[in-house]
Amino acid sequence: MTTDRLTSILNGIGKEISNRQLASILTTGLESFVAEDQAILRTGLAPAPYISASHAHRDGITTQIGGERFSVFRTGRSKSRLNFLSLLRAGHEDYIVNDAALDYMRQRKVAPDVIARLAGHPETSFCSQMAWYDHLVRLRQDVFDPSLVREVSEAAIWGAVRDHGLMGNTVVVSDDAGQFRIPNHALCWVHAERLLQKLMPKTPEQTRKLEAIRDEICASTAI
Structure with missing residues (x-):
């Protein structure tokens, strides 16, 4: 439901409120709710034997992630694999080059020399996207190659997911859409x-x- 429609309903029952006032109420003081929401996702992803994943495209793209005991929804502008992996970090923003990340790169057929440079560098943890991109520049990786940047970034995000104790043996059950094809993936029964x-x-x-x-x-x- 849009804010225009909700404002109209409230005005219709005698509650005088403007779109701006309503938007302020809906978007202010959400920090505790965001923290609780991310905690639910982290708690759900840690022990879950499987999760289901799907998306719907309306004004934005809503991705549903859920297991037997939880379900969360995330809405954004992208349905890429990079975005899906970012959602699985459950609020964390770091990039980590560890065994999980290196295995991901090998599975995605990243060039061996690229993997060797990342694996051989003593710095393996990066607190943000900018810190990660800066690392790639310092390693003289071709940051103007979108395919390369996407593959190694997906790997480093997957490394962060695993470093935070999430998605250990969890299987992603989906309709086989490309963005859901990450390690431990399976088709839904349908x-x-x-x-x-x-x-x-x-x-x-x-x-x-x-x-x-x-x-x-x-x-x-x-x-």
């Missing part, structure tokens, strides 16, 4: 079953195997 529908068994044995896999998927959704 999209996994859709892949089975494309298979055309040619023998009774293949049919039995296909049905067995479908039964396993159905059984897992009942847990």
